[in-house]
Amino acid sequence: xxxxxxxxxxxxxxxxxxxxxxxxxxxxxxxxxxxxxxxxxxxxxxxxxxxxxxxxxxxxxxxxxxxxxxxxxxxxxxxxxxxxxxxxxxxxxxxxxxxxxxxxxxxxxxxxxxxxxxxxxxxxxxxxxxxxxxxxxxxxxxxxxxxxxxxxxxxxxxxxxxxxxxxxxxxxxxxxxxxxxxxxxxxxxxxxxxxxxxxxxxxxxxxxxxxxxxxxxxxxxxxxxxxxxxxxxxxxxxxxxxxxxxxxxxxxxxxxxxxx
Amino acid sequence: xxxxxxxxxxxxxxxxxxxxxxxxxxxxxxxxxxxxxxxxxxxxxxxxxxxxxxxxxxxxxxxxxxxxxxxxxxxxxxxxxxxxxxxxxxxxxxxxxxxxxxxxxxxxxxxxxxxxxxxxxxxxxxxxxxxxxxxxxxxxxxxxxxxxxxxxxxxxxxxxxxxxxxxxxxxxxxxxxxxxxxxxxxxxxxxxxxxxxxxxxxxxxxxxxxxxxxxxxxxxxxxxxxxxxxxxxxxxxxxxxxxxxxxxxxxxxxxxxxxxxxxxxxxxxxxxxxxxxxxxxxxxxxxxxxxxxxxxxxxxxxxxxxxxxxxxxxxxxxxxxxxxxxxxxxxxxxxxxxxxxxxxxxxxxxxxxxxxxxxxxxxxxxxxxxxxxxxxxxxxxxxxxxxxxxxxxxxxxxxxxxxxxxxxxxxxxxxxxxxxxxxxxxxxxxxxxxxxxxxxxxxxxxxxxxxxxxxxxxx
Numbered sequence: 001x002x003x004x005x006x007x008x009x010x011x012x013x014x015x016x017x018x019x020x021x022x023x024x025x026x027x028x029x030x031x032x033x034x035x036x037x038x039x040x041x042x043x044x045x046x047x048x049x050x051x052x053x054x055x056x057x058x059x060x061x062x063x064x065x066x067x068x069x070x071x072x073x074x075x076x077x078x079x080x081x082x083x084x085x086x087x088x089x090x091x092x093x094x095x096x097x098x099x100x101x102x103x104x105x106x107x108x109x110x111x112x113x114x115x116x117x118x119x120x121x122x123x124x125x126x127x128x129x130x131x132x133x134x135x136x137x138x139x140x141x142x143x144x145x146x147x148x149x150x151x152x153x154x155x156x157x158x159x160x161x162x163x164x165x166x167x168x169x170x171x172x173x174x175x176x177x178x179x180x181x182x183x184x185x186x187x188x189x190x191x192x193x194x195x196x197x198x199x200x201x202x203x204x205x206x207x208x209x210x211x212x213x214x215x216x217x218x219x220x221x222x223x224x225x226x227x228x229x230x231x232x233x234x235x236x237x238x239x240x241x242x243x244x245x246x247x248x249x250x251x252x253x254x255x256x257x258x259x260x
Numbered sequence: 261x262x263x264x265x266x267x268x269x270x271x272x273x274x275x276x277x278x279x280x281x282x283x284x285x286x287x288x289x290x291x292x293x294x295x296x297x298x299x300x301x302x303x304x305x306x307x308x309x310x311x312x313x314x315x316x317x318x319x320x321x322x323x324x325x326x327x328x329x330x331x332x333x334x335x336x337x338x339x340x341x342x343x344x345x346x347x348x349x350x351x352x353x354x355x356x357x358x359x360x361x362x363x364x365x366x367x368x369x370x371x372x373x374x375x376x377x378x379x380x381x382x383x384x385x386x387x388x389x390x391x392x393x394x395x396x397x398x399x400x401x402x403x404x405x406x407x408x409x410x411x412x413x414x415x416x417x418x419x420x421x422x423x424x425x426x427x428x429x430x431x432x433x434x435x436x437x438x439x440x441x442x443x444x445x446x447x448x449x450x451x452x453x454x455x456x457x458x459x460x461x462x463x464x465x466x467x468x469x470x471x472x473x474x475x476x477x478x479x480x481x482x483x484x485x486x487x488x489x490x491x492x493x494x495x496x497x498x499x500x501x502x503x504x505x506x507x508x509x510x511x512x513x514x515x516x517x518x519x520x521x522x523x524x525x526x527x528x529x530x531x532x533x534x535x536x537x538x539x540x541x542x543x544x545x546x547x548x549x550x551x552x553x554x555x556x557x558x559x560x561x562x563x564x565x566x567x568x569x570x571x572x573x574x575x576x577x578x579x580x581x582x583x584x585x586x587x588x589x590x591x592x593x594x595x596x597x598x599x600x601x602x603x604x605x606x607x608x609x610x611x612x613x614x615x616x617x618x619x620x621x622x623x624x625x626x627x628x629x630x631x632x633x634x635x636x637x638x639x640x641x642x643x644x645x646x647x648x649x650x651x652x653x654x655x656x657x658x659x660x661x662x663x664x665x666x667x668x669x670x671x672x673x674x675x676x677x678x679x680x681x682x683x684x685x686x687x688x689x690x691x692x693x694x695x696x697x698x699x700x701x702x703x704x705x706x707x708x709x710x711x712x713x714x715x716x717x718x719x
Binding site: 047048050072073074075112113114115117141142143144145147149150162164166168171173175194195196198199200203207220221222223224231232253254258259 | 348349352354356357361392393395521522523524525526537543642643650655664666668671673674676677679681685686688719
């Protein structure tokens with residue numbers, strides 16, 4: 001099976017399993033940390049597939065393991081109680097965002113490996129950030145970082161903006177995530193709430209092409225101003241290395257034979 | 261600022277109030293005159309308005325005083341800085357992207373090169389993130405954790421020594437530099453003894469550390485501690501009572517707690533405002549809660565305060581190193597890697613007649629005794645281990661502040677994404693507020709007090 005064929009299959013598999021209440025029966029067990037309850041049916045969200053046993057592509061593997069297909073699913077949303085102070089923060093956030101005029105600010109909450117992630121809609125991100133900083137019960141004064149992650153297989157929400165917030169008052173750490181599709185990579189900027197996000201957002205723009213609306217000067221920060229493309233996106237073309245031996249080349253890293 | 265080209269001659273006449281012969285328009289460059297007649301009055305008036313000597317100076321990226329390849333864009337009025345902006349990216353090497361194409365263990369080799377003055381912190385924050393995803397945080401053996409603490413605290417001393425040394429050099433105190441580097445060399449010798457390298461160690465690995473302590477290392481460490489206790493007071497004597505040094509630092513680069521929080525500053529700048537925030541106390545990792553040390557603060561919120569905080573932190577680090585050395589003496593022969601053979605690095609190193617190399621015992625085992633051992637070695641070294649799907653963010657208190665690694669796994673043998681929240685990157689944003697309104701010479705002091713390492717800023 002050539003590489004192209006595999007990609008076709010990959011697409012088919014993804015399209016055959018739309019996110020929704022019905023899950024394929026062959027869904028493997030979701031990676032769960034002990035503090036989680038299992039997700040409610042239909043909430044498991046597949047973001048890609050993995051082929052073969054060793055992730056080797058193009059090696060002419062005839063062992064039969066190359067035909068294996070497994071789903072890549074990120075930790076599923078957790079159900080209450082989340083445990084510890086997670087519930088306090090979730091309650092306070094819910095109450096405060098409602099008071100700020102957003103009915104359902106938090107889409108889903110993931111508790112995994114002792115860390116809590118709030119997934120919010122991008123249009124609510126600024127309100128959520130302001131509430132997280134200002135509300136007495138929340139008080140997340142320090143924005144540790146804002147960065148991007150590109151999930152090319154997470155259709156319709158390829159670009160994730162990840163914020164790590166720290167409350168020094170309560171000594172708590174949370175993660176806030178918002179998503180945007182590749183076709184419309186706009187996310188509101190939180191610089192007005194956390195001035196420290198300035199350079200972080202510029203870096204996320206530089207590396208992923210995420211446009212932070214409302215940023216005072218969204219320009220490239222690490223790459224040259226006239227650089228084409230956004231290097232840390234998964235679809236960014238990588239260069240190979242020409243070798244001076246019978247016209248050979250070292251292929252780009254994402255096309256080399258490798259494990260994954 | 262007069263110009264008679266490039267502007268539309270009709271532009272001036274569209275508004276009634278403008279001079280018929282010398283229309284003006286505001287541009288980002290200032291007021292531009294379009295001279296078309298003979299009446300120069302309004303022009304000379306306009307020039308007087310903007311007669312200040314406004315000079316924009318590019319300082320760096322190749323400048324000995326900008327603490328690395330940092331480019332400063334300074335707008336000056338005489339000797340006073342009216343605007344200061346940073347240009348970064350001259351040391352961008354794409355480490356985060358590179359890590360996505362290497363195994364989880366190889367990632368350590370990349371991230372150790374980011375902030376090259378505190379390599380162990382880069383390694384630790386990344387490795388702690390990987391261990392959290394693997395859910396083996398509690399399985400890492402005690403000796404590995406103690407060795408990590410020992411190396412990190414030695415590293416804090418060497419990093420603070422460079423901060424003080426280069427900071428001194430940048431303001432002309434060359435003796436501070438020479439003695440700073442003299443002591444740092446001693447720390448690097450210890451690193452060389454323990455890890456084999458002076459920098460870029462890649463010593464802290466997922467699951468533990470690469471190698472056990474070599475024989476005699478503890479004696480060397482104790483000797484170093486005795487020497488440092490004698491020499492550290494020299495810095496205090498050289499700097500604290502020196503009126504010139506003090507005069508250059510006091511009141512310069514002021515940034516209070518509010519400003520620090522808004523701009524995300526952590527580390528010595530935050531502690532110099534009097535706020536005792538230290539991740540080693542607030543979110544202990546690697547067993548820091550079991551060590552006896554104090555968080556050092558100062559209350560002046562200026563460059564001098566940051567200098568004093570660094571000086572005092574070196575004493576605290578000496579205390580921690582001493583406790584770690586004591587524990588290591590009792591842990592001789594204890595494991596330094598997790599027991600889980602599916603994660604633990606199989607290869608072993610040892611010192612032979614021609615220096616450091618592969619352990620002959622291990623080679624004999626896999627080549628002569630056990631086929632399974634060979635397969636296991638080969639699979640782990642070439643393919644690596646798989647890390648469960650998920651993401652983790654583990655911050656550590658680096659000499660410059662909160663250093664955190666955000667690692668994302670898609671269940672493969674390579675990181676799906678690794679992002680580093682580098683304290684230098686974040687703290688450098690304070691350049692403008694620290695130096696605007698001051699003198700050019702104070703910009704240098706302000707930046708030296710932030711102590712950015714450009715390898716970490718640009719990654």
